[in-house]
Amino acid sequence: MNALQNNDVPTILSGHANWITPELCTALSEYPLDSVGTEYPHFARVVESSDDSIQPSEDHPVFYGCFDWHSAVHNHWCLVRQLRLFDDHPEESAIVSTLEERFTAEKIEQEAAYLADNESFEKPYGWAWLLRLVSELSLWDADRAEKWREMFGPLEQRVVELFEREFLTQDRPFRVGTHDNSAFALSFALDYARVVDDDALETAVVETSRRFFLGDKAYPVEYEPLGWDFLSPALTEADLMRRVLERAEFQQWFDGFVPAITESPYDSILEPVDVKTDSDDGLELHFVGLNLSKAWSMAGIASTLGDHAVAEPLEKSAQRHVEHSLQLAFTEDYAGAHWLTSFVLYLLTRNEGGIAPEP
Structure with missing residues (x-):
C-alpha cells in the first residue's frame, strides 16, 4: 500500500488522522464501497x-x-467515520450516494423488525458494531448524520434492549478470539453509552465487566491464538478493563492479570502471528485482523499504564504488529477484503473520538 510507505510506524500507530492522505482515504473506502x-x-x-x-x-x-x-x-461504520474525519474525501460523493441508498426509514425499520423476530441474531458481535455505527453518527456534527441517526432510532433501541436483556444478564463471559468474545462486545457498548450519554447502560456495562473479569489472574496468554482468532482474548479483555477501571486500579489489575508478560513463555503474545500469504484458506486472513486488533489493544493498554514497566514493551510490540500486517490488510482476496479495512481504520484513528472515550 504505497500510501503508507512514507510514514513511520509510530505516526501510523498514533491513532490520529492528520497524516492520512487523499490517496490513503481512497484506499480506505475502496473495499467497503465494493463490499x-x-x-x-x-x-x-x-x-x-x-x-x-x-x-x-x-x-x-x-x-x-x-x-x-x-x-x-x-x-458502513467505516464509511461513516471517514466522512466525519476526512474533509474533502476524494470518494465523498460515492460514499454519500451509497449510504443514502441504504439509510432509509423503511429499510432500517425492516432491520429492526428482523431482530424483533430473531432475538439471538448476530449476538453479540453484530450488536456491538451496530452500537459503534450509531455512536459514530452521534459524534458527527452534520445535517445528514442527524437525519440518519434519527432513522436508526428503532434499530438502535432494539439492539440496546437486547443487549441489556440477553447479554448483560449472562452468568459468565466467553473468552474466545472470535465473534462471541464478551469483552469486545462490552467495550463497544461502553464506548457507545459514553458517547450518547446513556448513564444507565454505562453503569450496567461497567458492573457486568467487573463481575466478569475483575477477579481474573495469571491469564494463560501463551495459549493464544486458538483456532482462527481475529481477537486476542487476553488483550481484548485488558482493553476493556482499561476503560472500566481508574488508572491506578487498572495498573494493579494488569499486574495480576499477566504478571510475567515479558518473560518466556508468556512473551509469545508480544509477537505477531505469522500469516501464510500463499494459503488458499481465507481463514488465514483472520490472523491479519488478529495482529491489527492486538496492535490497537496493546497501544491503548500502554497509554493507560503510563510509566508502568511493561508499557514500553507493549508499545514496541504494537509497532511490530503494524509492521507485520498493515500492508497485508489491503488484500484483494474477498475473504479478507470484505472486513479488514474497518479494522485498519479503527487502528489508524483510535484517538479521533468515539473509541475508548473518557467517562
Missing part, C-alpha cells in the same frame, strides 16, 4: 426446509452485503 453492495457470496443462516429460500437483501435491505451482517455493519 456493502456485494450480496453473494453470503454466509447463510440455517435452511429450515426445501421451500426455504435465502435472499439476504430481502431480510436485510441495509446490511445485506459483505458476506455477513456484522461485516456489513462495520463497513
Whole structure:
C-alpha cells in the first residue's frame, strides 16, 4: 500500500488522522464501497426446509452485503467515520450516494423488525458494531448524520434492549478470539453509552465487566491464538478493563492479570502471528485482523499504564504488529477484503473520538 510507505510506524500507530492522505482515504473506502453492495457470496443462516429460500437483501435491505451482517455493519461504520474525519474525501460523493441508498426509514425499520423476530441474531458481535455505527453518527456534527441517526432510532433501541436483556444478564463471559468474545462486545457498548450519554447502560456495562473479569489472574496468554482468532482474548479483555477501571486500579489489575508478560513463555503474545500469504484458506486472513486488533489493544493498554514497566514493551510490540500486517490488510482476496479495512481504520484513528472515550 504505497500510501503508507512514507510514514513511520509510530505516526501510523498514533491513532490520529492528520497524516492520512487523499490517496490513503481512497484506499480506505475502496473495499467497503465494493463490499456493502456485494450480496453473494453470503454466509447463510440455517435452511429450515426445501421451500426455504435465502435472499439476504430481502431480510436485510441495509446490511445485506459483505458476506455477513456484522461485516456489513462495520463497513458502513467505516464509511461513516471517514466522512466525519476526512474533509474533502476524494470518494465523498460515492460514499454519500451509497449510504443514502441504504439509510432509509423503511429499510432500517425492516432491520429492526428482523431482530424483533430473531432475538439471538448476530449476538453479540453484530450488536456491538451496530452500537459503534450509531455512536459514530452521534459524534458527527452534520445535517445528514442527524437525519440518519434519527432513522436508526428503532434499530438502535432494539439492539440496546437486547443487549441489556440477553447479554448483560449472562452468568459468565466467553473468552474466545472470535465473534462471541464478551469483552469486545462490552467495550463497544461502553464506548457507545459514553458517547450518547446513556448513564444507565454505562453503569450496567461497567458492573457486568467487573463481575466478569475483575477477579481474573495469571491469564494463560501463551495459549493464544486458538483456532482462527481475529481477537486476542487476553488483550481484548485488558482493553476493556482499561476503560472500566481508574488508572491506578487498572495498573494493579494488569499486574495480576499477566504478571510475567515479558518473560518466556508468556512473551509469545508480544509477537505477531505469522500469516501464510500463499494459503488458499481465507481463514488465514483472520490472523491479519488478529495482529491489527492486538496492535490497537496493546497501544491503548500502554497509554493507560503510563510509566508502568511493561508499557514500553507493549508499545514496541504494537509497532511490530503494524509492521507485520498493515500492508497485508489491503488484500484483494474477498475473504479478507470484505472486513479488514474497518479494522485498519479503527487502528489508524483510535484517538479521533468515539473509541475508548473518557467517562
